[in-house]
Amino acid sequence: xxxxxxxxxxxxxxxxxxxxxxxxxxxxxxxxxxxxxxxxxxxxxxxxxxxxxxxxxxxxxxxxxxxxxxxxxxxxxxxxxxxxxxxxxxxxxxxxxxxxxxxxxxxxxxxxxxxxxxxxxxxxxxxxxxxxxxxxxxxxxxxxxxxxxxxxxxxxxxxxxxxxxxxxxxxxxxxxxxxxxxxxxxxxxxxxxxxxxxxxxxxxxxxxxxxxxxxxxxxxxxxxxxxxxxxxxxxxxxxxxxxxxxxxxxxxxxxxxxxxxxxxxxxxxxxxxxxxxxxxxxxxxxxxxxxxxxxxxxxxxxxxxxxxxxxxxxxxxxxxxxxxxxxxxxxxxxxxxxxxxxxxxxxxxxxxxxxxxxxxxxxxxxxxxxxxxxxxxxxxxxxxxxxxxxxxxxxxxxxx
Amino acid sequence: xxxxxxxxxxxxxxxxxxxxxxxxxxxxxxxxxxxxxxxxxxxxxxxxxxxxx
Numbered sequence: 001x002x003x004x005x006x007x008x009x010x011x012x013x014x015x016x017x018x019x020x021x022x023x024x025x026x027x028x029x030x031x032x033x034x035x036x037x038x039x040x041x042x043x044x045x046x047x048x049x050x051x052x053x054x055x056x057x058x059x060x061x062x063x064x065x066x067x068x069x070x071x072x073x074x075x076x077x078x079x080x081x082x083x084x085x086x087x088x089x090x091x092x093x094x095x096x097x098x099x100x101x102x103x104x105x106x107x108x109x110x111x112x113x114x115x116x117x118x119x120x121x122x123x124x125x126x127x128x129x130x131x132x133x134x135x136x137x138x139x140x141x142x143x144x145x146x147x148x149x150x151x152x153x154x155x156x157x158x159x160x161x162x163x164x165x166x167x168x169x170x171x172x173x174x175x176x177x178x179x180x181x182x183x184x185x186x187x188x189x190x191x192x193x194x195x196x197x198x199x200x201x202x203x204x205x206x207x208x209x210x211x212x213x214x215x216x217x218x219x220x221x222x223x224x225x226x227x228x229x230x231x232x233x234x235x236x237x238x239x240x241x242x243x244x245x246x247x248x249x250x251x252x253x254x255x256x257x258x259x260x261x262x263x264x265x266x267x268x269x270x271x272x273x274x275x276x277x278x279x280x281x282x283x284x285x286x287x288x289x290x291x292x293x294x295x296x297x298x299x300x301x302x303x304x305x306x307x308x309x310x311x312x313x314x315x316x317x318x319x320x321x322x323x324x325x326x327x328x329x330x331x332x333x334x335x336x337x338x339x340x341x342x343x344x345x346x347x348x349x350x351x352x353x354x355x356x357x358x359x360x361x362x363x364x365x366x367x368x369x370x371x372x373x374x375x376x377x378x379x380x381x382x383x384x385x386x387x388x389x390x391x392x393x394x395x396x397x398x399x400x
Numbered sequence: 401x402x403x404x405x406x407x408x409x410x411x412x413x414x415x416x417x418x419x420x421x422x423x424x425x426x427x428x429x430x431x432x433x434x435x436x437x438x439x440x441x442x443x444x445x446x447x448x449x450x451x452x453x
Contacts, residue, residue: 105441144409144442201408203448 013062015055027293032172043133053086080109106149169227257308263342274387287319337362409442
């Protein structure tokens with residue numbers, strides 16, 4: 001990939017990870033990803049962020065096509081996670097920068113990751129600015145978006161916001177601008193990314209969006225550290241984040257399940273039928289076919305989650321434990337839940353799943369439902385009844 | 401004295417330790433921490449804290 005000029009004398013110098021599936025060990029990147037880094041050519045030549053260590057030579061050659069590395073003066077570290085800082089020790093070694101700028105929490109994180117106490121770190125506080133010559137860079141702390149060390153860099157002269165992981169998407173493409181893609185696809189990928197990474201910090205996102213608005217920042221380009229750069233529709237991703245953070249819900253249910261001999265699956269289908277008859281949009285997702293991050297992506301705007309698992313060794317199946325642990329950690333708000341499943345002789349799973357849902361703050365309009373061995377028409381009728389009652393609760397919640 | 405947990409990031413405010421780096425002396429009850437104080441890890445406000453339990 002050649003370096004691409006995104007603004008006069010500001011270049012994208014990142015790397016594209018076309019084949020990535022395993023994102024940070026807990027999510028699936030469905031379309032690969034990119035590690036975006038930016039080089040500003042000014043009196044002080046400045047590199048914003050780096051890339052995953054595996055791509056350090058991609059970054060090196062991108063930068064080298066524009067300047068000699070030793071000519072770079074500053075490095076800005078907006079976020080210390082290794083997909084953006086893995087190549088930092090290599091680049092520091094090549095560049096020998098005059099200064100490395102980071103947030104107060106970034107300093108701790110850099111020491112914790114790289115143990116290089118002799119780097120020329122300069123901590124910048126929220127609202128602090130530095131001059132690069134013709135341009136200034138204003139720093140904004142964005143703690144927990146999505147790590148304590150995260151910050152934004154804003155260049156007022158270019159109306160450019162370098163936003164670290166916020167507003168990113170897992171998309172690998174040589175087309176690095178939003179207007180080169182279908183906008184709905186981008187917003188859908190941005191939502192998927194938000195739900196799996198930023199959702200727990202939604203109250204902070206709302207505060208930050210207010211802060212950006214109150215500060216009256218003029219933004220005509222948002223350059224995140226993953227995926228495309230928002231140069232034509234920056235307002236769409238800002239509006240999108242306001243919506244994602246508000247957790248505006250649709251009359252939709254995600255039915256997530258695992259099954260052994262198909263009995264629990266039969267029960268799920270009966271609930272799904274009733275929800276459909278009542279006009280609720282549904283997604284039916286087996287945990288053997290869908291990764292927990294894919295289920296969460298679908299659950300992002302759904303009012304209800306139906307969890308179904310048979311009882312196995314007095315508990316739910318392990319894939320359901322995995323999913324519930326992951327889901328609970330993402331702290332979805334204001335949701336409805338239901339739990340059901342088949343069993344042979346003890347039948348603890350529905351109650352155990354309901355307990356987790358309650359702990360996660362879900363409202364459960366129906367008691368956990370279980371059915372012994374293979375459900376007959378009578379048990380499936382009970383499942384449909386559960387689906388109908390859940391549909392009423394979904395309508396009440398989403399029409400309110 | 402009871403500990404309070406940040407519901408955003410999981411930081412635990414322990415009154416025995418306070419948050420001296422941010423002007424809250426050891427021994428300060430959570431109720432007496434200034435309203436302007438924010439979570440030293442993530443910046444969440446006092447309203448985002450819950451009793452540890």
